[in-house]
Amino acid sequence: MDQNSLPPIQTTARDDAVLKALVGFVRAEALQPGERLPTERILAERLKVSRNTVREALTRWEGLGLVERRQGSGTYLKAAVSPDMLHMPLTLAGGNDFTSLMQTLEIRRALEAEAAALCAERASQADIAEIARKLDIMEQAFRTREGMSSEEDWEFHQAIYRVSGNPLFEQIIAAMHELFHRFWEHPLGVRDFGHASFPYHRTIYERIAARDPQGARAEALKLISTVEDDLKRGAAKLKLSSQT
Amino acid sequence: MDQNSLPPIQTTARDDAVLKALVGFVRAEALQPGERLPTERILAERLKVSRNTVREALTRWEGLGLVERRQGSGTYLKAAVSPDMLHMPLTLAGGNDFTSLMQTLEIRRALEAEAAALCAERASQADIAEIARKLDIMEQAFRTREGMSSEEDWEFHQAIYRVSGNPLFEQIIAAMHELFHRFWEHPLGVRDFGHASFPYHRTIYERIAARDPQGARAEALKLISTVEDDLKRGAAKLKLSSQT
DNA sequence: GTGGTCCAATGGTCCAACCAATTCCTGCAT
DNA sequence: ATGCAGGAATTGGTTGGACCATTGGACCAC
Structure with a gap:
């Protein structure tokens, strides 16, 4: 039964x-x-x-x-409600240490890549224009303020999640982003944190505009990899300074 | 400022x-x-x-x-608590319908692909042997019972998540798996649901054993795509039957 | 305008009591 | 002794009423 x-x-x-x-x-x-x-x-x-x-x-x-x-x-x-919502509360035991950040970043890489691919599949002309607008704002902020800006960068990525057509991407990454936010400024003392990721924002956009899911996925993977490298660099520096 | x-x-x-x-x-x-x-x-x-x-x-x-x-x-x-837990309450609008299943599946595809890639990078010889064991069990169950077995299939994937070295993969997918467990049996009335995904379990394993992250990622993507196709097939069937 | 004061509305907290489900122990019948 | 009905104690669930802290707008003096 x-x-x-x-x-x-x-x-x-x-x-x-x-x-x-x-x-x-x-x-x-x-x-x-x-x-x-x-x-x-x-x-x-x-x-x-x-x-x-x-x-x-x-x-x-x-x-x-x-x-x-x-x-x-x-x-x-704060959000739309419907009679048959399904709630899936996740609680992850994680701290503020290097390992947790790295694990969180691996999840983000997975989702970022897939969202970019879906975005390239489904974006309308208006969607692509909107993403281009967010990209311009971000690039201008980068040049003006001489560095990555959390705010404008985040807006760009959010636009991609939204166009992907699957709200779960934004929900999950937003939860992690909140955790990340405090470190996003100068994580682990790395001054130019995020600089290396800058060019990949445009390449991602180009692959999306070209309706190339595989390419968009590949560029997104590269972007997160640069962030991971920055993180590793910071961890190594921290380890070194603690040895003195 | x-x-x-x-x-x-x-x-x-x-x-x-x-x-x-x-x-x-x-x-x-x-x-x-x-x-x-x-x-x-x-x-x-x-x-x-x-x-x-x-x-x-x-x-x-x-x-x-x-x-x-x-x-x-x-x-x-009900669960272990720690001072620095990260809470991630996810809410999917719409319950048992096609859209929700599809969105969940897209998340799973993202995580599955990344987990497979990380697994291929980090698996030790013992890990690979363990995955091979789970694969054998699954394949035998498939042949014996003439169809995909949720239980053994799930065990195989869990082994991959575990070897990936990042517990977040298993936690997130486990939450979704639990939520949709009832549908995994005969979702939308498709009898041979999951049959098409069978061969890709072995190809994923082979790419992992060969320490080929890119290949493992690609095979995982193919696997989930077959499940998505099954789902679409079921939805089309349902739509057709509701029109009569 | 600017800043200050007052006041009504609203969420946050507290208290004391009672309801409903559960658990456990008592005492009776066997 | 054993088993079981039944009641008492425990514990979360609900109620109503009171007061506090914050907000935001109205009003006023300058």
């Missing part, structure tokens, strides 16, 4: 019910990400549950990154 | 502090997954916070799958 044919009965599931109702509300009102949803007090009154129960439900959504709560202001939708 | 030089200050972070304290407690007591942690009332008293605050913190952990709460029994640890 399929054990799935007899799911456990639900006697009480207050907060789940609250979330279900909230999904219905968001869809009924056609709320977009960024908009504010009703106050906890109003929700509690309307749904005939305690405010604490509402809060537990919202806490869960906050943990999933679906809403953001701002004291004194309200609760705001 | 670097906008990072003025980060937002943190005035209150009660529940975060609770979780931090809880991490310390778990490590101090060397609690293993499955063990019970103190009751909410005791935690509230010890930490000098309200029980509500404790509950909000535990709700977050429950959402992340770190603990399990059983009414009348207690709260139990």
